[in-house]
Every structure is written in C-alpha cells, then in structure tokens.
Amino acid sequence: MTTLKKSLLATAMMLPMAGTAMAEGQVNIYAWSESISPELIEKFTEETGIEVTVDSYSSNEDALTRLQAGSSGYDVITPSQHFVKIMIDEGLLMDIDANEMSAYDQLDEEWKGQWWDPENDYSIPMAYGTAGFAVNRDIYDGPVDSWSVLFEPTELAGKIAMLSYPDEVVSAAQLYLGVEYCTEETSEMRKVYELLDAQKSGVVAYTSDNIANRLGSGEVAAHFWWDGQVLRNRLDGANIEFAMPKEGLVGWLDSYVVPAGAENVDEAKAFINFMSEVDNATAQANYYAHSVPVEINEEESLYTPENAPELFPTVPVVFAQACSPAAQDLVTRVWTDLLQ
Amino acid sequence: MSKAFRFWGLFPAWALMVLTLIIPVFIVAAVSVSERGAYGGFDWGFDLTAYRQILFTLGWTDELEFDPKYLIIIGRTLAYATGVTLISLILSLPLAYWISLQSARMKLILVYLVTLPFWVSMIVRVYSWLIILGNDGLAERIYVFFGGADGQGFLFTWGAMLVGMVYSHIPLMILPVYAAVEKLDPALIEASHDLYGSRWTALRRVIIPLSAPGLIGGSILVFVPSLGAVLEPMLLGGGRQLMMGTLIQNQFGGSRDWPFGAAIAMVLLTIVVLVLIVNARRAARQMEASA
Structure with missing residues (x-):
C-alpha cells in the first residue's frame, strides 16, 4: 500500500x-x-x-x-x-x-x-446484473454478438481496455472457450491463458478505474464493463453499446x-x-441503473426492455462461483503470467 | 548532559522509529514467511514458499520450474527507477544552478514554486497527465502542430509512465541539488576559468564534484520512491506490465497471496537498504579523505 x-x-x-x-x-x-x-x-x-x-x-x-x-x-x-x-x-x-x-x-x-x-x-x-463489454459506436461499427470480437480482436486490436483484476475477465474468457468456471484442470486454464496472452498485444490498458471517460472519450473503442454503468453513460449521451455475446454474460x-x-x-x-x-x-x-432483487414501484421505474436493453439480456447469464483454492490459484497463475 | 536526559530526550524519536519503522518491517518479514490463506490473508507459521516462488513457480505443465518472470519484473523496475533518476538529475542540475543565480527574493519564489505540486494530491496530479497525454490532449496537439500524425495516443506507453514518474519525483531532486549548488562559491568557477578551464571543465571539475552530496542525496530521494511507484504504472502505463509496486499490490488484491506480496516487499526493502549502505560507505570514505 x-x-x-x-x-x-x-x-x-x-x-x-x-x-x-x-x-x-x-x-x-x-x-x-x-x-x-x-x-x-x-x-x-x-x-x-x-x-x-x-x-x-x-x-x-x-x-x-x-x-x-x-x-x-x-x-x-x-x-x-x-x-x-x-x-x-x-x-x-x-x-x-x-x-x-x-x-x-x-x-x-x-x-x-x-x-x-x-x-x-x-x-x-x-x-444484480452482468459483466460484459461495451464498444464506442463513434469508432467501431462492427458486430458485438460474440466474445471473439474482444478476445480475438481484428478491427478492435489496439483499442481495447480490460479490467485490472482477473475475477470477471477470466470468467468471460471461460464462457467464450467453454471452459467451466473454477476448473481445477491446468490444461483447461492454459487455454484461458493462451487466449488472454494472444489478446494482450491488442489491449492498451488493464484498469478498472475511470472507465466511463476512457471509453466515452474514445481513448479506447472497447472496454470490459458492467451492464448498468453502460446504461447510465449511454443515457447520459455517450454513444456506446453493451455487447450481447452469444456465449453468455458473467452474472453477479x-x-x-x-x-x-x-x-x-x-x-x-x-x-x-x-x-x-x-x-x-x-x-x-x-x-x-442495475436490476434489483427487491420489490419496486414499477410505475416509477425508469428502465424497460425497450429503453434499457442492457438490463434485459437476451443471451445466457452464468453467475460467477466461489472457486476452491486450487482453482483460484490457477486463475492467479493466468493473471500473473499474463501481466508479467 | 546526563545519561537520563539523553535517554528520555531521545525517547520520542526512538519510540517513533520503533513504532512506525521497525515493528512494521518485522511484521512484513513475519508475513512473508507465514502460510498463505486460501482466499488471501495468512496464518502464522514458518514457510519459505513465498521466497522460493520468486525463482521457481508451477508452470503450465504443473511442474515446478525455474521461471525468471519475477526477476524480469525486478530488473525492469530497477532499470526504470534508474532512468527516472538520471533524467531527473540531468534536468535538475541546470535548473537548480539557474535558481541559485537569481536574486534572494526570486530564489524564495522559485523554490516555493518547486514545492508547489506537493500541495496537490498525487492522484490529481497523475490524473492531470491523463488529460495532457490522452486523445486530443495538449501533447497530441503540440505533436500535430509540429507535423506529427493525428490520432497518435501517448497514453498507456512506457514514455507516458516515464514522464509521469519524472514529473512526480523531480522536486525531490531539485531541492537537495539546489541546496548544494547554492553554497557553491562563484569565485571557484571564476578561478577555473582563470586557469583556462573551459565551461565544460568548470562543470566537470568544479560544479559537479562540489555539489555531489546534493546530487547523490537527490538521486536517492528519487530512486527509492520510484522503485515502489504504483500510480504511474497503473494509470499512465496502463498496467500492461507489472512493476514491483503493482506486483506487490496485486498479491494483496487479485492474486490473494499475502506472503508472496510480503516477500517481494522484503526484496524491495533489501534493494533500498543496499543502496543506502553503499551511499553511507561512500560518504564515510569521503569524510576520511577530507579529514
């Protein structure tokens, strides 16, 4: 510290x-x-x-x-x-x-x-809500229907920012690869590592702070992000879109x-x-601007599937799990090797 | 001076040292050899795994193998801190010398200006560089004005980090260098010219040797905090490659390996202590020589 x-x-x-x-x-x-x-x-x-x-x-x-x-x-x-x-x-x-x-x-x-x-x-x-990624529509007008756009970038290469911690990022990579959350198989996690390592040359920053500015200002064209924050910033006038990758979103x-x-x-x-x-x-x-698990007054609620598609995912949502220490170690190994 | 007075008179200083410096170092040392908790934290014990991990880690074949990745991070950090120190040094000497040539009143104002950034939060100062170096920021406009290509981001590069680190640390260099240069007797420089010394010779043989204590003191003040920098690598460098500061921070955060974080902190501390010992010995030799 x-x-x-x-x-x-x-x-x-x-x-x-x-x-x-x-x-x-x-x-x-x-x-x-x-x-x-x-x-x-x-x-x-x-x-x-x-x-x-x-x-x-x-x-x-x-x-x-x-x-x-x-x-x-x-x-x-x-x-x-x-x-x-x-x-x-x-x-x-x-x-x-x-x-x-x-x-x-x-x-x-x-x-x-x-x-x-x-x-x-x-x-x-x-x-509750989901973790996924958003793109700046002023810069990028390609498809956002798959994690491949972010994890194996072509057009977005060099314009991507990810979070600074592995938690949601590794889970998303697992969804994309079809690797189970919290797997204890080294060979499975190696695939995750190799995916993220190959992606790294196209990533300009790993950071969890100040995301709205970075994406809104066009400093990057795609950013790992949460549904509600995307919604809030979009309604504030940012030309951004929350992706609905067919492989699924990470639930929280x-x-x-x-x-x-x-x-x-x-x-x-x-x-x-x-x-x-x-x-x-x-x-x-x-x-x-996230979904709520308690009773609310629907008439006063601002968000509907029409004006807030971010909060009503059309793809599977898989909630992150609490991993065993062994599985957590593998997640850590991926991240340390990635950023070494 | 009575013995009792010497003891009690120094007691506050000793208490402060023990409470804020020695005990924390022992705690860090103890954590570095404790057993890692499953989800972060630690259990007291004796286990050298954290130190072994600096050199040997489990590879992707699940076998313990020699892995230089942490050595590379340590080396990178040392190289970076050295670079920051050298750049600060080269920029500070002429500036400090120039300040020392001003009128007494002007000197006060200029020294005050040098310390001014300390009144602003470090985070705010680093953030301001995000704006300067960012897309369409001041740096890019100047670059484009002089014929550079548009849309050239300066952020999240090694250069951005370097600029940020030099900026944050340079006042710590200017002040001691200024203190040393200010005491310099202009007659000595004049004398070197009288003896047909060129400007370069005057700088090399008179100014630099006489202001060496300030240069060295400033270098230590810049080098040591540069080793542990966290903000600049994260915000300006984009956190793409770890430095020791960010590596330590990660161990207590995402990686949840406190003993390893503490072990790296001990390595960092050892490097700092080595630097200080080398300097102390040099100073001692110099004292002997001049005695």
Whole structure:
C-alpha cells in the first residue's frame, strides 16, 4: 500500500470521527463506486439522524483485502455473490439474522436462500446484473454478438481496455472457450491463458478505474464493463453499446453485508432496511441503473426492455462461483503470467 | 548532559522509529514467511514458499520450474527507477544552478514554486497527465502542430509512465541539488576559468564534484520512491506490465497471496537498504579523505 493510500485511508477514518459528537449515530459504508444514490443517503440522514459516510472500491478483491486486513471501520459493504460466500467462510461477516429483517420480506422469492448464503443469515441482495463489454459506436461499427470480437480482436486490436483484476475477465474468457468456471484442470486454464496472452498485444490498458471517460472519450473503442454503468453513460449521451455475446454474460449479484466487528450494527441494519423499502429501492434502482432483487414501484421505474436493453439480456447469464483454492490459484497463475 | 536526559530526550524519536519503522518491517518479514490463506490473508507459521516462488513457480505443465518472470519484473523496475533518476538529475542540475543565480527574493519564489505540486494530491496530479497525454490532449496537439500524425495516443506507453514518474519525483531532486549548488562559491568557477578551464571543465571539475552530496542525496530521494511507484504504472502505463509496486499490490488484491506480496516487499526493502549502505560507505570514505 502506498503512503498515499494510507493517508487517504487515515483521512477516511478520521472524517466520521469529526461528525460523531453531533450525530445520533453513524454508519460507514464501503460500496462499489457510485453505487448508492446520494439523495437517498441525504434522505436517510434526515429521517433517522444517522450520519452516513461512503467510501468506494472498484473490485471485489479490494473489499476482501480491506476486510482481511482487520478492523476496516466499515459497517456495510456490498460484495458480489462469490465474495459473500468467501467472506462467510473466512469468518469475515457478522450473522445479522438478515432473514428477520424487514428488508428480507421485500426480496423477490427467487433471490432468497441462494447458495452463497442459504439461510440468509448474513446478506440482503442489493442489485444484480452482468459483466460484459461495451464498444464506442463513434469508432467501431462492427458486430458485438460474440466474445471473439474482444478476445480475438481484428478491427478492435489496439483499442481495447480490460479490467485490472482477473475475477470477471477470466470468467468471460471461460464462457467464450467453454471452459467451466473454477476448473481445477491446468490444461483447461492454459487455454484461458493462451487466449488472454494472444489478446494482450491488442489491449492498451488493464484498469478498472475511470472507465466511463476512457471509453466515452474514445481513448479506447472497447472496454470490459458492467451492464448498468453502460446504461447510465449511454443515457447520459455517450454513444456506446453493451455487447450481447452469444456465449453468455458473467452474472453477479451484490448484497448488503455487515463485516464482523462492525461497531454500528443497528444503524447498518436500519440503513439496509431503509434502502429496501419500495420507494427507496425504486429510487436506488433508477440511480444505479442495475436490476434489483427487491420489490419496486414499477410505475416509477425508469428502465424497460425497450429503453434499457442492457438490463434485459437476451443471451445466457452464468453467475460467477466461489472457486476452491486450487482453482483460484490457477486463475492467479493466468493473471500473473499474463501481466508479467 | 546526563545519561537520563539523553535517554528520555531521545525517547520520542526512538519510540517513533520503533513504532512506525521497525515493528512494521518485522511484521512484513513475519508475513512473508507465514502460510498463505486460501482466499488471501495468512496464518502464522514458518514457510519459505513465498521466497522460493520468486525463482521457481508451477508452470503450465504443473511442474515446478525455474521461471525468471519475477526477476524480469525486478530488473525492469530497477532499470526504470534508474532512468527516472538520471533524467531527473540531468534536468535538475541546470535548473537548480539557474535558481541559485537569481536574486534572494526570486530564489524564495522559485523554490516555493518547486514545492508547489506537493500541495496537490498525487492522484490529481497523475490524473492531470491523463488529460495532457490522452486523445486530443495538449501533447497530441503540440505533436500535430509540429507535423506529427493525428490520432497518435501517448497514453498507456512506457514514455507516458516515464514522464509521469519524472514529473512526480523531480522536486525531490531539485531541492537537495539546489541546496548544494547554492553554497557553491562563484569565485571557484571564476578561478577555473582563470586557469583556462573551459565551461565544460568548470562543470566537470568544479560544479559537479562540489555539489555531489546534493546530487547523490537527490538521486536517492528519487530512486527509492520510484522503485515502489504504483500510480504511474497503473494509470499512465496502463498496467500492461507489472512493476514491483503493482506486483506487490496485486498479491494483496487479485492474486490473494499475502506472503508472496510480503516477500517481494522484503526484496524491495533489501534493494533500498543496499543502496543506502553503499551511499553511507561512500560518504564515510569521503569524510576520511577530507579529514
């Protein structure tokens, strides 16, 4: 960790302290960048008097690392399903009896009791969607119906950016190659490595930050990205399109969880319940522009299959799994060899 | 001075050193020989796998084989930090010398200007280079103005990274070099000319030797942080090839191998300590020589 990050972290931890004297309570949230509606946070503070601080991350790995480093100071985080599973197994999350919370009653039946948290002791689903890639239509007007456009680029070569972490990228490569997620077969993962290694000469950057600018400004013509972000930026006027590769998209579902050792558990639960109320969940869905696993007011919802095709995939969606250590090692080997 | 006073007077400094420097180094060392946790993290223990991994890794045939990939990353980082240091050095000396020739008031203003970037967050400063070097940015416009081809991206190249790193670190070079050059007695330069020394000879035989402590001090201040740079390789270099800083960061993030990250950090620390030892010995020799 750089000194810079440390000092940022120190500042981030000092900030809430400054507000404590005044507030009736506080809740410190660590969430995907730009994932929680600022208006809802204001509304929550108005209604409950609880002060909210939000820090953000841009990969599940960052969130996991922060928790493993101990006493993160956060009360709510929003990792994806496979990381929820890992965090539960590693004892990093608090059993908050999520199934007794009012937020749980708002959940759609199909998202209750999933494999990563079968009894819903720890987690309340927040949003779900897919990881794929988007292209800038000012620069590229070719087809986007297959991962081959991105992974074996011809026209796009030299104009591609991928994420800086393997999680979704390797899963997507596996979908394309027909390799099973989390395989422990070295020979299978070698194929993934060879695909990504051959692609590398056409990739200008591996980075997970600042994606909207990079793709919107035409710095790159194709970028690995998430459905909702593409939608939001497209509606803001960017001429971009989210690809629907026939091999499938990588599915994810983020959940609200409370880290073990969190200090403001009641406030955290109040926040999660608040976010899951119908009106608030609707406003949040409209802001975040991802699909929501809770009941919302359909009439107020901004997104329909017509204006938001990103959120209604027409291709198979395969959710990322929590891999065994052996399988995870292979993923790591692919990535380290790729970037060596 | 009483013994007790010497002890207690220095106590805050010692406490600070132990708490913020020595204990953390021991923690990193301990993590580097601990056992890797399945999903990141670690369990205390004694296991040298992390160090073995620097030279030998499981290949795609599932056999442990000698693999120079980490040595290449270390070598690349050293080469890069050396390049950044040399460029900073070459740019700093004339600038520092020029500042030292100004009026007292002007000197103050110029030195203040050199330190000005430190008041702005490092991330913001690196981001500003994204705009300068990006598509249709200032760099490209100048390039096109002088007849270069359009649509030439400068971002995500080794050059972009180099520019960013020199930019971030050069104030650390200018200040000590300036401090050394400022003390230079102009009479000595005059004397070298009186003895029919050319400008080049004056630079080589008078200015550089007399400002050597500043040049060396500045070089260390630039070289050491360059070794651990993370932001510039990631943002400006595009993260296509790992440097030691990004390699370490990856081990604690995506790769989830904390002991290996700690082991690489120990290698980095060893290189830094070696550089400092070499410098300390050189300084000691010089003291002896002048005594």
